[in-house]
Amino acid sequence: MPPDPRADRAYLEYLDSEWAHFGRDAGRAAASLAATAGLRVRRVLDVGCGAGQELTPFARDGAFGVGVDVNAASAPHARRLYQRDLPGAPVAFVTAAAERLPFQTASFDVTICRVALPYTDNARALAEMGRVLRPGGVLLLKIHHHRFYLAEALAGVRRGQILPAVHAARVMTAGAWYQISGRQPRGRLLSGETAQSESLLRRELARAGLEIARRLPDWNPETPAYVIQKPKTGELVNW
Secondary structure: OOOOHHHHHHHHHHHHHHHHHHHHOHHHHHHHHHHOOOOOOOEEEEEOOOOOHHHHHHHHOOOEEEEEEOOOOHHHHHHHHHHHHOOOOOEEEEEOOOOOOOOOOOOEEEEEEEOOHHHOOHHHHHHHHHHHEEEEEEEEEEOOEHHHHHHHHHHHHHHOOHHHHHHHHHHHHHHHHHHHHOOOOOOOOOOOOOOEOHHHHHHHHHHOOOEEEEEOOOOOOOOOEEEEEOOOOOOOOOO
């Protein structure tokens, strides 16, 4: 099936809106820098980067930023936005999946992943984020809790929109199954998106050798956000 140009336009408009929103919210950039204070930050990875806006505060401080997104339209558009607004910024963009990051082990001081995790194989994605993070490094992670999808389902019902409500119900069911069984559903019926919880997140983080250190300032019950630490053992691998 050929690509839908309307879908492409909608996605690029979404990237533009996220870039603009981040630029207007100085607190977001400040929170990211505060969360990594005291850490020598030379290389930063953003998984599910979209427009790459989360890299901007680090790039302004001289760190090399790498954005990864599975959507092939992301990388060229992010490059255009940086060329327009932050020319010369030390950034690069790659098309890749969170479950197969094309980088050496312990390559990054900071990894960012904001609400991309629900769309991945969680265990594999977190394992990869942990692998590429250097010992003592920090992961800034934001997820979609079950409450987020419950609110979506109720809003769909109130508006008489059945499909969004059904979608949210499927995502919550997938998350509940994952929570109970320890296995994330990946079949056709429930694949594509999975709700998360803090207890589920802690379980998968422990398997990846990571642990929650504290909450980020934009934590809320529907979209919790965390500072996640990798223990200080081993050595940093140079590129």
